[in-house]
Amino acid sequence: MNPQHIKPALLQFLSTDEILEDASAWLTDQRRRYTGTADAVVQPKSVAAVQKLMRFCFENRIPVTPQGGNTGLCGAAVPEGGVLLNLSKLNRIRSINLADNAVTVDAGAVLQTVQEAAxxxxxxxxxxxxxxxxxxxxxxIACNAGGLNVLRYGTMRDLVLGLEVVLPDGELVSHLHPLHKNTTGYDLRHLFIGSEGTLGVITGATLKLFALPKTVETVWVGVDSIEQAVELLTLVQGGFAERLCSFELVSRFALALSSDFSGIGQPVDAPWHILLELAD
Incomplete structure (x- = not known):
């Protein structure tokens, strides 16, 4: 299809406010290192609209680049022509099920909003x-994010109970049930977690919730070597087990960069630094 005809064709199933006129903010990555091009930038408001878009692009052989908050640092969400599909308007907290310790959300829900709802x-x-x-x-989900609390709670892969995904041809695959004890064989969700948008567009997810911690202690430790850091990790894990949530290794060079930028002095002078957190 002629790129000039894409936007008019999209108006057959998308409203005018779902097709962005000024899309420059969505074409450049977080670090402003990569800037792409797109024949159209869209923000559908419903899963049904995403299905229609994907079906249209599939039938007309138009590439689609899915994009969330565009916070990546490697340019993966920057388009090279075709349609940029931004999920920001699919942002509902659909439901919270305390009996199942689960929350079901739209793919465009901001992480902090989900944290606050929980x-x-x-x-x-x-x-x-x-x-x-x-x-x-x-x-x-698409990049299998890790974050600070991997030691206790795992990566995003460990926090997803169910997924809703629109396949490239527009078909909807929905498995959002909050089932913890799922002993079936093949588990389709794990194909999409970490797939970086290459297999389909994630439109919804059911996520695990946990009890709020009653006590949190944060500790900064300076060590002389990475070997000492590993020894400290082993010691803390032996004494506190799953109470250890975070254990971040920071070099003197990285800390100096952060200190210069923030204007905050370094806590201790050491070749290596550990930032750890215990919760109970």
Whole structure:
């Protein structure tokens, strides 16, 4: 299809406010290192609209680049022509099920919004990233985000109970049931977690919730070597087990860059630094 004809064709099933006129903000990555091009940038408001878009692009051989909060640092969400599908308007918290310790959300829900919704219900959604105020759940799933609390709660793969995905031809695959004890064989969701948008567009997810911690202690430790850091990790894991949530290794060079940028002095002088957190 002629690129000039794509936008008019999209108006057959998308409203005018779902097709962006000024799309420059969505074509450049977070670090402003990569800038792409797109024949159209769209923000559908419903899963049905995503299905129609994908079916249209499939039939007309138009490439589609899915995009969440565009907080990535490697340019993966920057399009090279075709249609840029931004999920920001699919942002509902669909339901919270306390009996199943689960929350079901749209893919465009901002991570911090999900954290706050869980906290308001007396639960914890433990994924935590520097970009949590703008990154979106669909993107977190698509790149299998890790974050700060991997030691206790695992990566995003460990936090997903169910997925809703639109396939390239527009077909909807929906398995959003909050089933923890799922002993069936093949598990389709794990194909899409970490697939970076190559197999389909994630439009919804059911996520695990946990009890809110009653006590949190944060500790900064300076060590002389990476070997000492590993020894410390082993010691803390032996004494605190799953209470250890975070254990971040920071070099002197990286800390100096951060200190210069923030204007905050370094806590201790050491070749290597450990930032760890215990929760109970």
């Amino acid at each position: 906290a308001a219900a007396g639960r914890l959604f433990p994924l935590s990233l520097a970009s949590e105020g703008s990154c979106q759940i669909g993107g977190n």
